[in-house]
Amino acid sequence: MLIELADLQFTWPRAAQPTLDIPALSLGRAERVFLHGPSGSGKSTLLSILTGIQIPQRGQVWMLGQNLATLSGPARDRFRADHVGYVFQQFNLLSYLSVLDNVLLPCQFSKIRRHRAGNPKQQALHLLERLDLTSHLNCTVNSLSVGQQQRVALARALIGAPEVLIADEPTSALDTDRRAAFIKLLFECADEQQTAVLLVSHDPQLALQFDRSVDLARINRANREHADV
């Protein structure tokens, strides 16, 4: 298993109720899972726990057999940099860096990803070519369209072949046709390097492109008022 979670309970500081109470959840290697649920049901919170940004008050999360709670904060940051590619809703690109330098960033933070990339610049160029960005290599990212920035964020998440790509609403700024095309491209790139995909979206149409769909409102006992039952 790539990621496994057992008996999880998580409460934000000063919150009266837990946000998450999930008996079990797993993600297999190279699996593609679509995570959905109503606004406020805890999807982003769950992603932050699965990637070790937050540690639950109860239960365990393992990634690649490593119990994340047993690592120090800095060790969890390194572990995440080594094994997780993350695409944020707002992309979080560094506006003062070029497209190419944004894509190369994970190889600066992670020896493992630098090593796996072989020649990081060559892999960045390959990904940017696959994502139709070759003519923008030296542009700063704030001169790009939203769709182009999204593809830069994808290339950055995939460089150095992390075991899992986690994407939080990466298509929310796109129209329906472009969403499906972006997901198709995301899978093609992820498949080239056997990267699993866990993607959050409100768009139910996208679920059809995934191996499995998880409705957070159904598996989360803390949020029964959101459940569609």
Ligand SMILES: Nc1ncnc2c1ncn2[C@@H]1O[C@H](COP(=O)(O)OP(=O)(O)OP(=O)(O)O)[C@@H](O)[C@H]1O
């Ligand atoms: N940093 C935080 N500090 C305190 N509470 C938070 C924090 N982040 C989220 N929450 C709370 O946790 C609950 C779930 O929020 P979360 O962002 O995980 O939901 P979501 O399903 O991702 O929502 P959306 O679909 O609108 O992005 C909300 O009640 C929110 O107020």
